[in-house]
Amino acid sequence: MRRREFLMGAAGAALLxxxxxxxxxxxxxxxxxxxxxxxxxxxxxxxxxxxAFTGYPGGxxxxxxxxxxxxxxxxxxxxxxxxxxxxxxxxxxxSCELKLRSGVTFxxxxxxxxxxxxxxxxxxxxxxxxxxxxxxxxxxxxxxxVDDKTLVIRTSAPFAQLPNTLAHGSGAIVSPAxxxxxxxxxxxxNPVGAGPYMMESFNAGQELKLKAFDAYWGxxxxxxxxxxxxxxxxxxxxxxxxxxxxxxxxxxxxxxxxQLEGNADIEVVRRPGLRPIGLALNLTHPALxxxxxxxxLNLAVPVATIAEKVFFGFAKAPDSxxxxxxxxxKSVGETVFxxxxxxxxxxxxxxxxxxxxxxEKDGAKLTLKLYAPEGLxxxxxxxxxxxxxxxxxxxxxxxxxxIEKGAYWDHLRQDKANLAWDLAMFGFNPSNASGTxxxxxxxxxxxxxxxxxxxxxxxxxxxxxxxxxxxAADSAPEESARLEALGKAQExxxxxxxxxxxxxxxxxxxVRKPVTGVSVMPIVFTNxxxxxxx
Amino acid sequence: MIRFVARRFxxxxxxxxGVVTILFIIFKSVPGDEAAFVAGATATQAEIEAVRVQLGxxxxxxxxxxxxxxxxxxxxxxxxxxxxGNPLPHIINxxxxxxxxxxxxxxxxxxVGIPAGVVAAAYRNRLPDYLISLSVxxxxxxxxxxxxxxxxxxxxxxxxxxxxxxxxxxVSLVIxxxxxxxxxxxxxxxxTRGVVIEELRKDYVRTARAKGLSKxxxxxxxxxxxxxxxxxxxxxxxxxxxxxxxxxxxxxxxxPGIGDLLLTAVSxxxxxxxxxxxxxxxxxxxxxxxxxxxxxxxxxxxxxxA
Numbered sequence: 001m002r003r004r005e006f007l008m009g010a011a012g013a014a015l016l017x018x019x020x021x022x023x024x025x026x027x028x029x030x031x032x033x034x035x036x037x038x039x040x041x042x043x044x045x046x047x048x049x050x051x052a053f054t055g056y057p058g059g060x061x062x063x064x065x066x067x068x069x070x071x072x073x074x075x076x077x078x079x080x081x082x083x084x085x086x087x088x089x090x091x092x093x094x095s096c097e098l099k100l101r102s103g104v105t106f107x108x109x110x111x112x113x114x115x116x117x118x119x120x121x122x123x124x125x126x127x128x129x130x131x132x133x134x135x136x137x138x139x140x141x142x143x144x145x146v147d148d149k150t151l152v153i154r155t156s157a158p159f160a161q162l163p164n165t166l167a168h169g170s171g172a173i174v175s176p177a178x179x180x181x182x183x184x185x186x187x188x189x190n191p192v193g194a195g196p197y198m199m200e201s202f203n204a205g206q207e208l209k210l211k212a213f214d215a216y217w218g219x220x221x222x223x224x225x226x227x228x229x230x231x232x233x234x235x236x237x238x239x240x241x242x243x244x245x246x247x248x249x250x251x252x253x254x255x256x257x258x259q260l261e262g263n264a265d266i267e268v269v270r271r272p273g274l275r276p277i278g279l280a281l282n283l284t285h286p287a288l289x290x291x292x293x294x295x296x297l298n299l300a301v302p303v304a305t306i307a308e309k310v311f312f313g314f315a316k317a318p319d320s321x322x323x324x325x326x327x328x329x330k331s332v333g334e335t336v337f338x339x340x341x342x343x344x345x346x347x348x349x350x351x352x353x354x355x356x357x358x359x360e361k362d363g364a365k366l367t368l369k370l371y372a373p374e375g376l377x378x379x380x381x382x383x384x385x386x387x388x389x390x391x392x393x394x395x396x397x398x399x400x401x402x403i404e405k406g407a408y409w410d411h412l413r414q415d416k417a418n419l420a421w422d423l424a425m426f427g428f429n430p431s432n433a434s435g436t437x438x439x440x441x442x443x444x445x446x447x448x449x450x451x452x453x454x455x456x457x458x459x460x461x462x463x464x465x466x467x468x469x470x471x472a473a474d475s476a477p478e479e480s481a482r483l484e485a486l487g488k489a490q491e492x493x494x495x496x497x498x499x500x501x502x503x504x505x506x507x508x509x510x511v512r513k514p515v516t517g518v519s520v521m522p523i524v525f526t527n528x529x530x531x532x533x534x
Numbered sequence: 535m536i537r538f539v540a541r542r543f544x545x546x547x548x549x550x551x552g553v554v555t556i557l558f559i560i561f562k563s564v565p566g567d568e569a570a571f572v573a574g575a576t577a578t579q580a581e582i583e584a585v586r587v588q589l590g591x592x593x594x595x596x597x598x599x600x601x602x603x604x605x606x607x608x609x610x611x612x613x614x615x616x617x618x619g620n621p622l623p624h625i626i627n628x629x630x631x632x633x634x635x636x637x638x639x640x641x642x643x644x645x646v647g648i649p650a651g652v653v654a655a656a657y658r659n660r661l662p663d664y665l666i667s668l669s670v671x672x673x674x675x676x677x678x679x680x681x682x683x684x685x686x687x688x689x690x691x692x693x694x695x696x697x698x699x700x701x702x703x704x705v706s707l708v709i710x711x712x713x714x715x716x717x718x719x720x721x722x723x724x725x726t727r728g729v730v731i732e733e734l735r736k737d738y739v740r741t742a743r744a745k746g747l748s749k750x751x752x753x754x755x756x757x758x759x760x761x762x763x764x765x766x767x768x769x770x771x772x773x774x775x776x777x778x779x780x781x782x783x784x785x786x787x788x789x790p791g792i793g794d795l796l797l798t799a800v801s802x803x804x805x806x807x808x809x810x811x812x813x814x815x816x817x818x819x820x821x822x823x824x825x826x827x828x829x830x831x832x833x834x835x836x837x838x839x840a
Contacts, residue, residue: 405801
């Protein structure tokens with residue numbers, strides 16, 4: 001009898017833990033009309049200045065709903081009006097005249113007029129307030145109110161990308177009254193914009209609740225509210241979507257997409273990104289300064305196979321230094337896998353196999369240090385390992401160093417004396433979608449190659465002709481001339497092969513019925529601005 | 535007793551100062567430039583220097599240290615880039631979730647682990663013992679994140695009984711608690727079984743049985759008390775594991791505790807926030823250790839006169 005009591009006690013205790021479960025099916029189902037978005041990155045701050053919206057891209061995705069901008073990108077990254085009804089670039093590309101929409105108010109009821117816009121432009125110009133996205137804002141020198149419906153923004157030099165800057169996430173127009181009220185430090189937790197949704201509650205790093213803004217100037221929001229919920233773990237995000245606890249998830253790992261594809265209630269939304277991944281080559285390395293070696297490295301790696309097998313087809317081999325959807329992209333080549341030709345090129349460059357099979361020239365082995373971050377780029381370490389193994393097949397000894405992702409940028413952007421890598425994985429995401437911005441960030445000659453790179457020309461690439469073309473791509477009066485210069489620059493860079501080009505990954509999100517209108521923008525963002533839930 | 539507790543707690547400030555110092559040294563020697571990170575990827579050297587001055591990182595280390603420690607005294611943990619200011623309110627905001635999870639896990643361990651061990655010992659080498667011992671091996675071998683995933687897939691996705699993530703009421707606690715407590719339950723059950731078997735052989739048990747007490751009564755009245763001493767030790771020691779394990783489980787279940795916040799802080803490289811959370815982990819650990827010592831004196835009167 002007593003023994004039985006013991007057993008009962010233990011069994012009872014075990015049961016106790018499952019008791020509260022009850023039979024409450026579909027618990028976390030959302031309130032009607034509210035869309036819940038399970039995000040892979042958390043929303044921490046909501047201010048276009050002071051480090052911009054963080055974490056990336058979660059903060060920007062929320063900002064798309066909270067704030068309106070002067071201009072916007074449509075689904076194909078074309079620039080379209082938003083708070084500005086129209087815009088005209090001057091012939092010298094040194095100013096832009098914007099016709100402002102009237103009758104727009106911020107969520108706090110204050111008017112979003114020419115004075116408010118001027119305040120915003122000047123705030124973003126201020127280097128102490130706006131510390132990030134500087135290349136986008138540095139060219140701007142002022143904003144002048146012509147009349148209450150017209151504003152002129154001036155730049156110091158011809159700047160064809162000005163509309164891209166205004167359409168960029170950091171072009172979000174904030175309420176000057178709210179800045180006054182909450183202070184420069186407080187605004188990020190109390191954002192007030194003029195977008196279709198306004199803040200209801202914000203628990204940074206956990207949950208942001210938005211509700212429809214009734215006085216929105218444009219089309220009525222399609223949902224009564226949107227909740228951004230941080231769910232870091234991919235499997236947990238997928239489970240949350242499957243159970244209906246959330247309506248939308250982003251960053252679905254490609255190897256898990258198949259779990260969702262059989263589900264009739266779930267739609268997988270995919271789009272190639274703007275970020276071509278590749279290995280930056282350290283051009284100060286004697287072997288890598290030879291274009292033949294660089295081309296050989298590109299020939300030695302089966303890029304198309306990586307896209308197909310590692311990423312299950314959710315990636316493509318690039319055909320230019322720019323991604324397919326970048327503005328001004330031109331197809332300038334193709335990735336070829338031909339190890340025999342790679343070996344021939346290396347032999348031409350003077351490298352011959354040594355006793356251990358590793359190529360040598362003048363007694364120096366062709367040993368390259370390959371830096372790869374862990375978990376910063378899709379499949380980064382796996383891809384690095386395939387690259388190293390492929391290079392080994394042509395006699396190049398690539399040694400992988402894995403770097404903790406938080407420390408990676410420091411290793412990458414080093415002054416010349418401390419540059420420890422020969423090949424380093426990198427991908428640049430031109431958040432304003434401009435191909436010119438992308439190429440200038442990566443391939444414009446540095447002012448001083450011994451110092452840290454000006455932007456992201458980490459491998460010290462130099463081509464005077466490319467430099468000139470990039471200036472033309474930004475300042476030629478005719479758009480066709482700008483695009484032509486950009487196309488030519490892509491050709492030259494592709495031929496110089498300052499990178500071992502790898503793959504362009506697709507951004508994959510998933511949406512559950514009955515939510516509609518969710519799009520994945522090439523710049524990573526999963527956009528819920530036009531989403532609707534009946 | 536009160537004097538003892540007071541004395542034990544009086545040592546905390548000194549230990550904490552040591553911990554603060556060590557943390558400060560560790561974070562100052564982490565590779566990478568904090569100012570460069572705060573300034574952003576495209577900042578020029580001049581902008582980085584401006585940020586350095588703004589954050590006080592240009593001052594001599596000793597001055598930074600003094601400012602850091604004197605700030606902590608008044609609850610100022612420094613400037614968190616994530617929250618644009620003192621991160622303390624945000625950490626406090628998250629603390630209840632972590633404490634609730636840890637308390638639930640320890641509670642479940644006591645309620646399940648100890649009885650399971652006693653039952654296994656009482657039925658040594660018979661069916662209940664085999665079942666329990668086998669489960670113990672299984673639970674010890676399963677990593678908590680994998681168990682958590684299985685539980686979500688089964689209880690939430692397949693059966694629809696529980697929420698798959700987050701904290702929406704007490705039921706949300708079930709999956710993370712099970713995932714977190716599994717290993718601890720197994721450890722405690724295994725140890726309890728061993729200790730009970732050993733105690734059952736002792737003279738006082740034989741005396742009690744000779745007096746006419748049934749086996750069950752002898753177990754409950756006499757053996758259990760002696761078993762509590764090593765059990766409290768193990769649970770106390772494993773509380774540290776709970777804090778570490780909570781980082782993994784919280785992330786997996788999107789549980790809004792400080793473990794999850796710690797991972798976020800690391801990913802955006804918010805040194806101040808990481809430092810503050812680690813400090814809170816350390817202080818919690820110290821407090822738990824002292825609590826264990828106090829509980830010792832309750833369960834083992836011999837120590838009171840030592």
